[in-house]
Amino acid sequence: MLQIDKLSLNIPPTTKARVVVIGGGFGGVNLVKKLSGKQFQVVLFDRQNYHGFWPLLYQVATAALEPDSIAEPLRKMFDEDFEDFHFRLVRVTGVDPITRTVTTLIGELTYDYLVIATGTKSNYFGNEQIKNFSFPLKQIPHALDLRSQLLQAFEQANMTKDEMVKQSLLNIVIAGAGPTGVELAGSLAEMRKHVLPGDYPGMDFSKMNIYLVEGLDRVLPPMSPQSSAKTHRYLEKMGIIIKLNTLVESYDGQVVTFKGGEQIHTQTLIWAAGVTGALIDGLPAESVERGKILVNEFNQVKGCSNIFAIGDIALMKLEQYPKGHPAVAQPAIQQGQHLAKNLQRVLRNEPMQPFKYFDKGSLAIIGRNRAVADLPGKIHLSGFLAWVTWLFVHIYYLIGFRNKLVVLTNWVYRFFTYERGNRLIIRPFVRKDDKVGQEFVSRYRQD
Amino acid sequence: MLQIDKLSLNIPPTTKARVVVIGGGFGGVNLVKKLSGKQFQVVLFDRQNYHGFWPLLYQVATAALEPDSIAEPLRKMFDEDFEDFHFRLVRVTGVDPITRTVTTLIGELTYDYLVIATGTKSNYFGNEQIKNFSFPLKQIPHALDLRSQLLQAFEQANMTKDEMVKQSLLNIVIAGAGPTGVELAGSLAEMRKHVLPGDYPGMDFSKMNIYLVEGLDRVLPPMSPQSSAKTHRYLEKMGIIIKLNTLVESYDGQVVTFKGGEQIHTQTLIWAAGVTGALIDGLPAESVERGKILVNEFNQVKGCSNIFAIGDIALMKLEQYPKGHPAVAQPAIQQGQHLAKNLQRVLRNEPMQPFKYFDKGSLAIIGRNRAVADLPGKIHLSGFLAWVTWLFVHIYYLIGFRNKLVVLTNWVYRFFTYERGNRLIIRPFVRKDDKVGQEFVSRYRQD
DSSP, X not given: OOOGGGBOOOOOOOSSEEEEEEOOSHHHHHHHHHSOTTTEEEEEEESSSEEEOGGGHHHHHTTSSOGGGGEEEHHXXXXXXXXXXXXXXXXXXXXXXXXXXXXXXXXXXXXXXXXXXXXEEEOOTTOHHXXXXXXXXXXXXXXXXXXXXXXXXXXXXXXXOOHHHHHHHHEEEXXXXXXXXXXXXXXXXXXXXXXXXXXXXXXXXXXXXXXXXXXXXXSSTTSOHHHHHHHHHHHHHXXXXXXXXXXXXXXOSSEEEETTSOEEEOSEEEEOSOEEEOOOTTSOGGGEETTEEEEOTTOEETTEEEXXXXXGGEEEXXXXXXXXXXXXXXXXXXXXXXXXXXXXXXXXXXXXXXXXXXXXXXXXXXXXXXXXXEETTTEEEXXXXXXXXXXXXXXXXXXXXHHHHHHHHHHHHHHHHOXXXXXXOSSOOOOTTOHHHHHHHHTTOOO | OXXXXXXXXXXXXXXXXXXXXXXXXXXXXXXXXXXOTTTEEEEEEESSSEEEOGGGHHHHHTTSSOXXXXXXXXXXXXXXXXXXXXXXXXXXXXXXTTTTEEEETTEEEEOSEEEEOOXXXXXOTTOHHHHHHSBOOSSHHHHHHHHHHHHHHHHHHTTBOOHHHHXXXXXXXXXXXXXXXXXHHHHHHHHHHHTHXXXXXXXXXXXXXXXXEOSSSSSSTTSOHHHXXXXXXXXXXXXXXXXXXXXXXXXXXXXXXXXXXXXXXXXXXXXXXXXXXXOOTTXXXXXXXXXXXXXXXXXXXXXXEEEEEOGGGEEEOOSSOTTOSOSSHHHHHHHHHHHHHXXXXXXXXXXXXXOOOOOOOEEEEEETTEEEEEETTTEEXXXXXXXXXXXXXXXXXXXXXXXXXXXXXXXXXHHHHOOOOOOOOXXXXXXXXXXXXXXXXXXXXXX
């Protein structure tokens, strides 16, 4: 049993300045890495006990990598070498800027500096039906649910004589052609070409349709027009059906309806169409804009001098980035590192320095030998060179030496065999409201 | 939604003899590998879409290996190279020997030869309370649940000031000192020594107790007395508390009570104390004995000439093995291979040959450099040599080249660092009847 009523945060009292960090993503961990326990007591809260390398999450969903390879336990990252560091696996429920207190499910804690690094969550734009029936791809359990769903759909397609049902099992609709949507579509197309025909010899995979649906007028809108155009051609060559300027209006678990009326029967709608900040209760209303937290160039939250926000949750409007920085790992990493230095400056009574984003470029992979890169200085790469760059960058930034080794082993193996070894339905996926399915799956379980 | 009512088995009609195999464990897959699609139509049923290498399951539970490394998708093992082979992800509900029919959740199928290779499930000896509250370790989801439970217990122990609760979180009781219990105990002891103190700098792990409880008078009862004695010394040296001649009487999720009255407060009782055959409805009563299926030396089920049982579910009483073969992988593998040859003989109107078990010996690992081996010819190894043998044997028999590579990478890494990279609580574990816990965890979830 969980012993909720017997738990407390149990943070030792301190005479040092206490920094409370909410969220162990790219921003949070890069901040904590640079904060010395000699100067600060550092407390990190997260609902998960690991830091995930989310740019590779779609590879878990498509059975290319195992979930444990893209995540690192936070306690392993910050072990006994980190003096006066305290991780707590707990959900934060609110903040009170007046009393400088953070509240959690099991108690509260005062802070000297609070850093909000909670990132984003899927945005369904208020559509509860889409939220209930579509598959998000933001966390490891999401990726495993989607993997189970895809594999179950193929198994079921192989076991039905009803052509309508079969087609709806073989239609996959991805809403949103940002990096997640594009990379997922490419990965599914490779699976369709190289893996599935061997797995299901009797099945006609020309009937498997991968739809990539985007509300704007090009794929990969955050990247350069050159890269978008190149990606568009790659995707079409791989047989992905692209629908631009198309918005999803509704989805009831069976039929997705677009604005304009067109419909597609599908059991699998993947929602990569938008995110919104994972906000925390208690911040002043003036500090929130379009679901994000307004910060100045020091990452200070508007109206709260000792609360900071970094990464995707933060909205820092600079002249060069009037809509904030791109929602990728680099701004979060750099803001985390920069804020650590600023907090040390504050401790030394020095003025804080404004954050400057160093754009290292952006990359997307569409398939084997197919990738695009926008590098600084308006250099645009594509093809094999971009693909190799993508591989090395992702190995380099992957957390943990063990993960680098395991992922490299997997990729080398996959390069030569096209194989994907992770096609396991570990936990069958069933929707909560699918009573027949629940009953069915529960009868699968055995002691 | 799962489309249960729209599914059917969809097996093409055939003029060849149809072999239906239930279960993709060691017995089932080794049988199927040797059956040619030119001679037989082969149908394999399993509730899971993968073959698992269960001897390493305890390493998943103790965060040493990722789940995907010890399992191989059945469709990958039997791909398009296997002619007229049909895998169906479905649960078998019964068999009718008279009409030669197997029934499943989504329809029935006639067979010419039926092979039952369903293995075993945990045996709670009728104690529903133990079944509800203890942790079995027979399937990958079990291992992941146990991994979550152990890590959550440490997190909670770090967050409570109640010494009684803390002690009950740090007490781990393993019922059953067979290979699973012993290897699990050893792995937990290594975790306690090399991993946990770095993860929880403030916590006193001398309070973490690992109890290994056995009803018989020695650990590893299936192995030689020499190996039992050596293992006993190893375990004690590693600080494991061994209780022999001790039976668990009850467990309510908080307190385990032994026959005789002694009690231990624990949140984690691991049940490795016994298994029983995973039987199928419809077999004649005379064919079942002590939860297993009685077979003759051709693996033929008593009273059913064209039904066979192989592996752990089969009870073949030979002069040399009056209680049946040991419940390990080798007899299952060898029976599967042998039965394939016998079915081919039947097709050629030749007499079947009786099964002869070739004992390759048995091995158990207790820790780094600590293992025991009973080899043929009454040779008993222990220490470093047995440990190296164990490593190589397990790599050799591990399914799939990719898995061999990944596991080897992990083991080499672990040898040099003592690290375990898989300490992720991917899905929090909460008991179904723990309402407070369910509520707590559901509030962890986010969109």
